[in-house]
Amino acid sequence: MTPLAMPPVAIGPLAPVLIVLGAAGLVLLLDLLPRPVGRELIATVALAGLVGALLATLARWGKPGRAFQDMLVLDDFALFANVVICYAAALVVMLSIDYLGRNGPETGEYYALVLFSTGGMMLLAAAGDLIVLFLALELMSLSLYVLAGLFKRELAASEASMKYFILGAFATSFLLYGIALIYGATGTTNLDRIAAAAAGRAHDPLLVIGLGLLLVGFGFKISSVPFHMWAPDVYQGAPTSVTALIATGSKAAALAALIRVLVTALRGSQPDWAVLLWVVAAITMTVGNVVAIAQSNLKRLLAYSSIAHVGYMLIGVVAGGSAGPGAVLFYLLTYAFTTAGAFGVLTLCERAQAEAVEVGDYAGLARRHPVLAAALGLFLLSLVGIPPLAGFVGKFYLFAAAVRAGYLWLAVIGVVNSALAAYYYLRVVVFMYMREPEGAGARLVPSFAGGLALAIALIGIVLLGVIPAPFADLAQAAVAPLLR
Amino acid sequence: MVAESWYVALSAVLFSIGVVGVVVRRNPLVMFMSIELMLNAANLAFVAFGRRAGNADGQIAVFFVMAVAAAEVAVGLAIIVTVFRLRRRLSVDDLSLMRW
Numbered sequence: 001m002t003p004l005a006m007p008p009v010a011i012g013p014l015a016p017v018l019i020v021l022g023a024a025g026l027v028l029l030l031d032l033l034p035r036p037v038g039r040e041l042i043a044t045v046a047l048a049g050l051v052g053a054l055l056a057t058l059a060r061w062g063k064p065g066r067a068f069q070d071m072l073v074l075d076d077f078a079l080f081a082n083v084v085i086c087y088a089a090a091l092v093v094m095l096s097i098d099y100l101g102r103n104g105p106e107t108g109e110y111y112a113l114v115l116f117s118t119g120g121m122m123l124l125a126a127a128g129d130l131i132v133l134f135l136a137l138e139l140m141s142l143s144l145y146v147l148a149g150l151f152k153r154e155l156a157a158s159e160a161s162m163k164y165f166i167l168g169a170f171a172t173s174f175l176l177y178g179i180a181l182i183y184g185a186t187g188t189t190n191l192d193r194i195a196a197a198a199a200g201r202a203h204d205p206l207l208v209i210g211l212g213l214l215l216v217g218f219g220f221k222i223s224s225v226p227f228h229m230w231a232p233d234v235y236q237g238a239p240t241s242v243t244a245l246i247a248t249g250s251k252a253a254a255l256a257a258l259i260r261v262l263v264t265a266l267r268g269s270q271p272d273w274a275v276l277l278w279v280v281a282a283i284t285m286t287v288g289n290v291v292a293i294a295q296s297n298l299k300r301l302l303a304y305s306s307i308a309h310v311g312y313m314l315i316g317v318v319a320g321g322s323a324g325p326g327a328v329l330f331y332l333l334t335y336a337f338t339t340a341g342a343f344g345v346l347t348l349c350e351r352a353q354a355e356a357v358e359v360g361d362y363a364g365l366a367r368r369h370p371v372l373a374a375a376l377g378l379f380l381l382s383l384v385g386i387p388p389l390a391g392f393v394g395k396f397y398l399f400a401a402a403v404r405a406g407y408l409w410l411a412v413i414g415v416v417n418s419a420l421a422a423y424y425y426l427r428v429v430v431f432m433y434m435r436e437p438e439g440a441g442a443r444l445v446p447s448f449a450g451g452l453a454l455a456i457a458l459i460g461i462v463l464l465g466v467i468p469a470p471f472a473d474l475a476q477a478a479v480a481p482l483l484r
Numbered sequence: 485m486v487a488e489s490w491y492v493a494l495s496a497v498l499f500s501i502g503v504v505g506v507v508v509r510r511n512p513l514v515m516f517m518s519i520e521l522m523l524n525a526a527n528l529a530f531v532a533f534g535r536r537a538g539n540a541d542g543q544i545a546v547f548f549v550m551a552v553a554a555a556e557v558a559v560g561l562a563i564i565v566t567v568f569r570l571r572r573r574l575s576v577d578d579l580s581l582m583r584w
Contacts (some may be wrong), residue, residue, distance in 0.1 A: 131545050138552045142559050149563055158567045165563050166576070167517055169556055170506050173522035176549065177499055180529035180542075184492065187537035189545065 013065030023049020024115035033106030117143035121253035160237025235303035249382030285311030341457030350383025
């Protein structure tokens with residue numbers, strides 16, 4: 001009997017994920033100590049893990065690696081997505097310290113779950129095999145389902161958790177069946193080998209149905225219309241810090257994985273999915289923006305706004321080539337900064353015994369706390385896409401990529417939608433600056449960590465808005481390995 | 485000897501039953517069972533396709549899916565129990581605190 005040959009184990013490309021998951025384990029252990037340690041210490045360990053992963057990611061820049069027979073592909077594309085994810089998760093942890101102190105249970109498992117889901121997101125962006133993609137997606141999602149229902153005595157939170165779980169699991173089953181059919185059509189789950197096996201048989205019915213089911217699953221995860229119904233309820237019901245993570249990290253990871261699958265494995269079916277995503281992008285933008293106009297709850301408003309932003313990003317996926325996915329990566333970076341910041345301001349505001357989430361709570365905010373009002377104002381203006389903030393440059397690259405690829409009408413729909421979106425974002429700004437507070441408005445309790453997180457986000461959107469070229473070039477270069 | 489395509493057809497039928505179950509039923513537990521049915525339909529498809537492709541990838545995928553499904557059961561039942569404790573009733577029609 002021949003001894004089993006051990007496959008080579010490459011730890012290097014795994015290092016960023018291992019650091020995050022190691023920190024998660026450490027947080028769990030610290031939480032179990034007989035003498036309870038302070039929550040601040042646990043949060044600091046979690047933050048250190050994320051910053052360590054960020055540094056490990058940056059250290060690997062330009063040195064692409066593969067591990068476990070190409071199951072994990074840590075190329076520049078994955079590294080760029082990892083930077084966005086780690087950054088968003090680190091902001092969320094910093095904002096959580098204060099927020100949980102006021103609203104939450106005295107436990108460390110919150111931070112462990114944030115880290116586990118962050119690890120899942122990083123794996124998702126680096127998955128080179130559909131099975132790893134499925135596992136990473138589940139690691140991310142299962143942690144997020146629990147996080148959404150963290151305040152388990154609140155009806156809204158458990159309701160959000162249940163909706164998120166049932167619809168998320170439903171979507172995952174579609175994704176899994178799609179993977180099974182693609183495996184049936186090509187005999188492999190490896191993305192590169194699928195591309196080779198699928199070449200020239202783009203109209204194999206198994207492959208087409210598999211692609212469709214895969215897109216349904218991804219559509220749920222990135223909350224594109226018509227699979228967006230869970231997003232507003234979950235965003236509203238979940239703790240605000242968790243909402244920030246769902247809106248930034250999980251969306252960035254799912255979009256990165258979607259781009260990798262479409263551009264590498266299913267590039268032969270490009271005409272098929274481009275047409276489909278054209279329609280989805282147009283409807284997603286329009287529905288998100290139109291429904292957002294009617295919202296009075298700020299978390300819900302931001303949920304519909306995030307649906308609209310997914311529509312913008314799908315423009316870049318449709319545009320394809322190297323410009324399209326590159327523009328999406330850059331947009332993800334600006335979007336993570338902006339959205340994490342906007343939700344960050346929300347976590348810092350509170351009403352008596354409750355969160356301040358109604359637009360009316362923010363009336364006259366500028367007078368009571370000019371700095372935070374200005375911060376929220378800038379984040380909202382960046383979401384509108386007003387120069388010189390990051391949101392403008394991100395949209396500019398997306399629409400430019402669409403026009404260059406010949407999708408003029410899609411770009412026009414995008415621009416019209418951006419104009420439409422200005423209304424509801426600016427309404428909040430008007431409330432903050434031009435209305436008198438009705439009764440006791442939102443009280444503000446910024447802490448050091450929360451303030452620091454907002455400052456980083458603000459510097460980010462201004463920096464990306466003023467000197468976007470180096471970052472956009474990095475994003476373009478990061479897409480190159482996918483297109484070979 | 486039954487051809488693999490019959491197993492694939494059966495898995496498609498099971499998957500459809502699961503989808504219909506999730507859409508039609510109102511009890512979260514039954515919806516959850518339907519979701520499990522969908523996952524197992526995918527498992528059956530994996531095994532059948534794996535036999536046709538002549539490699540072990542499909543069979544191995546099933547192990548991963550079963551492990552993930554078990555984790556999903558743990559999380560899902562916990563969430564359902566939490567909601568039941570707050571509401572004392574179990575129907576998704578009650579989950580209407582937030583809409584539009």
